[in-house]
Amino acid sequence: MDHFEYRNGQLHAENVAVADIARAHGTPCYVYSRATLERHWHAFKDAFGAQPHLVCYAVKANSNLAILNLFARLGSGFDIVSGGELERVLRAGGDPGKVVFSGLGKKVPEIRKALEVGIRCFNIESEAELDRINAVAGEMGKVASISLRVNPDVDAQTHPYISTGLKENKFGIEIGRAEAVYVKAAAMPHLNVVGIDCHIGSQLLTLTPFMDALQRLLALAERLQTQGIKIHHLDIGGGLGVRYQEGQAAPSPADYMAQLFTDERLRQYEIFVEPGRAIAANAGILVTEVEFLKMSEYKNFAIVDAAMNDLIRPALYSAWQEIIPVVPREGETATYDIVGPVCETSDFLGKERDLNIQPGDFLAVRSSGAYGFTMSSNYNTRPRAVEVMVDGDTVHVVRQRETLDDLLRGEQVLP
Numbered sequence: 001m002d003h004f005e006y007r008n009g010q011l012h013a014e015n016v017a018v019a020d021i022a023r024a025h026g027t028p029c030y031v032y033s034r035a036t037l038e039r040h041w042h043a044f045k046d047a048f049g050a051q052p053h054l055v056c057y058a059v060k061a062n063s064n065l066a067i068l069n070l071f072a073r074l075g076s077g078f079d080i081v082s083g084g085e086l087e088r089v090l091r092a093g094g095d096p097g098k099v100v101f102s103g104l105g106k107k108v109p110e111i112r113k114a115l116e117v118g119i120r121c122f123n124i125e126s127e128a129e130l131d132r133i134n135a136v137a138g139e140m141g142k143v144a145s146i147s148l149r150v151n152p153d154v155d156a157q158t159h160p161y162i163s164t165g166l167k168e169n170k171f172g173i174e175i176g177r178a179e180a181v182y183v184k185a186a187a188m189p190h191l192n193v194v195g196i197d198c199h200i201g202s203q204l205l206t207l208t209p210f211m212d213a214l215q216r217l218l219a220l221a222e223r224l225q226t227q228g229i230k231i232h233h234l235d236i237g238g239g240l241g242v243r244y245q246e247g248q249a250a251p252s253p254a255d256y257m258a259q260l261f262t263d264e265r266l267r268q269y270e271i272f273v274e275p276g277r278a279i280a281a282n283a284g285i286l287v288t289e290v291e292f293l294k295m296s297e298y299k300n301f302a303i304v305d306a307a308m309n310d311l312i313r314p315a316l317y318s319a320w321q322e323i324i325p326v327v328p329r330e331g332e333t334a335t336y337d338i339v340g341p342v343c344e345t346s347d348f349l350g351k352e353r354d355l356n357i358q359p360g361d362f363l364a365v366r367s368s369g370a371y372g373f374t375m376s377s378n379y380n381t382r383p384r385a386v387e388v389m390v391d392g393d394t395v396h397v398v399r400q401r402e403t404l405d406d407l408l409r410g411e412q413v414l415p
């Protein structure tokens with residue numbers, strides 16, 4: 001459930017009519033619900049009960065400062081993958097002491113900045129990265145807290161582009177090598193081994209792959225113990241899936257944790273999670289206006305003003321997201337492909353959708369709060385959409401629509 005519901009014949013975001021938002025702020029427009037974001041964050045937090053834990057929101061899912069700030073106020077941790085994301089967390093008032101730094105290509109300045117502000121832990125993805133972080137920490141006279149992101153070789157049963165825990169994926173350190181690499185890390189003067197990390201993929205709708213990965217992590221932690229390497233926390237990554245489609249069943253954070261904690265061995269560790277999608281996806285919609293209808297014998301197209309540059313998930317993963325009218329009309333529907341103005345055949349938001357629409361109508365693409373705006377681009381020199389957050393009766397613009405001047409800033413012709 002989320003806070004986007006029909007009331008009095010039209011779609012509302014919390015207490016505000018979405019059509020009013022679209023008229024006031026233009027389209028395409030991302031609309032987020034504060035109450036939904038907070039509720040989804042609390043669902044993770046509450047699922048832990050008294051167990052020591054840290055919810056590290058995965059910033060990549062939606063990195064708008066206003067959203068990060070909401071979570072910072074709730075005391076959240078953050079999972080970052082770049083110096084840019086670290087900067088966002090700091091500007092949003094996040095506690096650097098609750099930041100974990102994932103990602104497999106950390107550059108020296110990014111590592112330096114992370115050490116300077118005192119992040120909680122580096123999730124290390126290769127032996128070469130271990131050497132680099134040890135060297136940078138050494139130069140700075142610091143000790144970096146680290147965990148290894150291990151690749152447990154389990155099939156997350158999700159789209160191949162967002163599966164990360166198979167041995168052929170670029171992520172993490174092969175579980176068979178992990179013990180040797182931990183021994184090496186433990187002997188490095190500027191590293192402090194504190195945890196084990198893994199993240200096996202995104203949009204997981206079954207819990208079995210998480211359990212399989214966890215068993216392998218727990219076994220590794222026990223082997224390390226016998227080597228005298230004490231593991232303080234287990235970071236089980238993000239990846240919990242959400243319902244994009246009616247009838248799809250997604251486990252709740254409570255189901256997820258209940259399942260994990262069936263293994264009592266887990267209780268001796270502080271548990272970190274890095275959820276992104278499960279918190280943000282169903283807390284946002286993308287609102288777009290129908291520009292033209294193009295009907296033919298073969299196919300009907302609704303050409304809308306949002307495109308693959310605004311929301312790339314359908315083009316990139318053939319992802320299915322629900323598309324609904326903001327103010328539904330009575331009467332007959334027709335079947336449309338909902339397409340944007342970008343010059344690519346893959347520029348669609350949805351295919352074969354039954355709708356009763358006219359030019360000028362607003363449509364909402366649901367479940368767009370995660371991997372929507374953050375994956376947007378300026379392709380076809382299209383300025384990025386405006387983002388607003390609804391808080392009860394109030395609409396806050398949390399990122400202005402980009403202007404062409406913003407978009408062109410920094411480009412120069414030859415003298």
Ligand SMILES: Cc1ncc(COP(=O)(O)O)c(C=O)c1O
Pocket residue numbers: 058061079102103199201202203237238239240274275276277278370
């Ligand atoms: C290391 C890491 N942590 C957390 C996440 C967040 O994943 P999700 O949005 O599926 O929860 C990702 C993205 O898949 C990731 O790569």
Ligand SMILES: N[C@@H](CCCC[NH3+])C(=O)O
Pocket residue numbers: 060162202203313317370371375
């Ligand atoms: N961007 C992907 C998820 C990738 C998660 C990042 N590791 C999606 O929209 O489904």
